[in-house]
Amino acid sequence: xxxxxxxxxxxxxxxxxxxxxxxxxxxxxxxxxxxxxxxxxxxxxxxxxxxxxxxxxxxxxxxxxxxxxxxxxxxxxxxxxxxxxxxxxxxxxxxxxxxxxxxxxxxxxxxxxxxxxxxxxxxxxxxxxxxxxxxxxxxxxxxxxxxxxxxxxxxxxxxxxxxxxxxxxxxxxxxxxxxxxxxxxxxxxxxxxxxxxxxxxxxxxxxxxxxxxxxxxxxxxxxxxxxxxxxxxxxxxxxxxxxxxxxxxxxxxxxxxxxxxxxxxxxxxxxxxxxxxxxxxxxxxxxxxxxxxxxxxxxxxxxxxxxxxxxxxxxxxxxxxxxxxxxxxxxxxxxxxxxxxxxxxxxxxxxxxxxxxxxxxxxxxxxxxxxxxxxxxxxxxxxxxxxxxxxxxxxxxxxxxx
Numbered sequence: 159x160x161x162x163x164x165x166x167x168x169x170x171x172x173x174x175x176x177x178x179x180x181x182x183x184x185x186x187x188x189x190x191x192x193x194x195x196x197x198x199x200x201x202x203x204x205x206x207x208x209x210x211x212x213x214x215x216x217x218x219x220x221x222x223x224x225x226x227x228x229x230x231x232x233x234x235x236x237x238x239x240x241x242x243x244x245x246x247x248x249x250x251x252x253x254x255x256x257x258x259x260x261x262x263x264x265x266x267x268x269x270x271x272x273x274x275x276x277x278x279x280x281x282x283x284x285x286x287x288x289x290x291x292x293x294x295x296x297x298x299x300x301x302x303x304x305x306x307x308x309x310x311x312x313x314x315x316x317x318x319x320x321x322x323x324x325x326x327x328x329x330x331x332x333x334x335x336x337x338x339x340x341x342x343x344x345x346x347x348x349x350x351x352x353x354x355x356x357x358x359x360x361x362x363x364x365x366x367x368x369x370x371x372x373x374x375x376x377x378x379x380x381x382x383x384x385x386x387x388x389x390x391x392x393x394x395x396x397x398x399x400x401x402x403x404x405x406x407x408x409x410x411x412x413x414x415x416x417x418x419x420x421x422x423x424x425x426x427x428x429x430x431x432x433x434x435x436x437x438x439x440x441x442x443x444x445x446x447x448x449x450x451x452x453x454x455x456x457x458x459x460x461x462x463x464x465x466x467x468x469x470x471x472x473x474x475x476x477x478x479x480x481x482x483x484x485x486x487x488x489x490x491x492x493x494x495x496x497x498x499x500x501x502x503x504x505x506x507x508x509x510x511x512x513x514x515x516x517x518x519x520x521x522x523x524x525x526x527x528x529x530x531x532x533x534x535x536x537x538x539x540x541x542x543x544x545x546x547x548x549x550x551x552x553x554x555x556x557x558x559x560x
Contacts, residue, residue, distance in 0.1 A: 210448030
């Protein structure tokens with residue numbers, strides 16, 4: 159059962175304004191619904207800002223000491239602390255420390271289990287929504303506690319890069335359990351996904367794996383309908399990334415400085431990122447995922463006209479226009495990253511089919527229908543073999559000349 163239109167905008171900042179700019183329409187039985195512009199939207203405009211129904215940090219991300227607010231995923235390290243840890247340089251000092259927006263003096267811990275929040279407001283919101291049902295109290299570090307066993311089991315099946323977390327689903331269950339109006343929340347969650355049993359089984363199997371599904375699913379979550387939550391999260395979960403260091407860098411970029419100071423600061427930042435890449439690699443952010451009501455109405459395109467970002471260093475999703483969008487035009491995002499979008503049509507379809515259970519028919523895919531059905535890896539192997547043959551021929555010619 160789909161959520162009423164009023165619910166679609168209820169998690170947006172300024173829902174009335176958003177409802178005047180975009181609308182959700184039913185397209186067909188294959189694509190379902192989509193998000194459409196009601197008025198002209200210029201390139202770079204913010205289309206809407208939305209908070210999630212529920213969000214959770216990835217488990218490996220938390221284990222590797224990426225410290226994030228347990229509710230809104232705001233990075234809790236200062237930019238300087240973050241830079242020191244990621245670069246492996248404990249003595250590093252950042253210029254312009256006043257540009258860091260993290261306020262450690264506002265941080266609060268749960269009195270029972272000591273998990274951290276960025277503010278008293280987030281601590282209270284988590285308690286009101288789901289944390290009372292999930293709080294481990296003094297057992298927070300007990301490896302034998304069922305929740306901690308569940309986390310370990312999930313980590314053993316899902317290594318970085320992560321795409322989902324069992325705790326997102328646990329919070330959904332806890333949220334309904336704690337809610338006074340349980341039917342309201344069940345209705346909201348039912349909006350996201352309504353799939354056939356075989357499709358639910360397919361995506362659930364991908365997220366869980368055979369061993370996890372058999373050994374743990376019925377032990378930890380008894381209701382039969384929980385399998386559909388895996389399908390829901392697997393196909394609708396939106397990745398969230400927060401970083402105090404990234405916020406600090408953006409603030410530095412906005413500074414008006416004399417040319418020499420600007421050059422010096424830019425060189426410092428460039429070198430810092432080189433040091434971080436050498437020490438840490440690509441994992442720079444606090445990472446998690448969430449379920450967003452209106453954003454979930456955006457269909458995929460391999461040539462998107464909008465993109466989601468998290469510039470506030472928390473779970474607030476900003477959807478911004480990548481191009482000018484005309485009234486009546488569908489607003490599409492990409493479920494693929496930039497590198498994946500550059501791969502062959504067959505490779506893109508393989509990723510989308512495995513993770514989202516659909517076949518893309520965007521203009522780019524339609525224009526490439528005559529391409530060979532080979533993955534990008536196969537294409538690279540063929541190119542490598544061709545290069546090898548060319549090198550072999552050249553070597554043979556050289557030996558013949560000798």
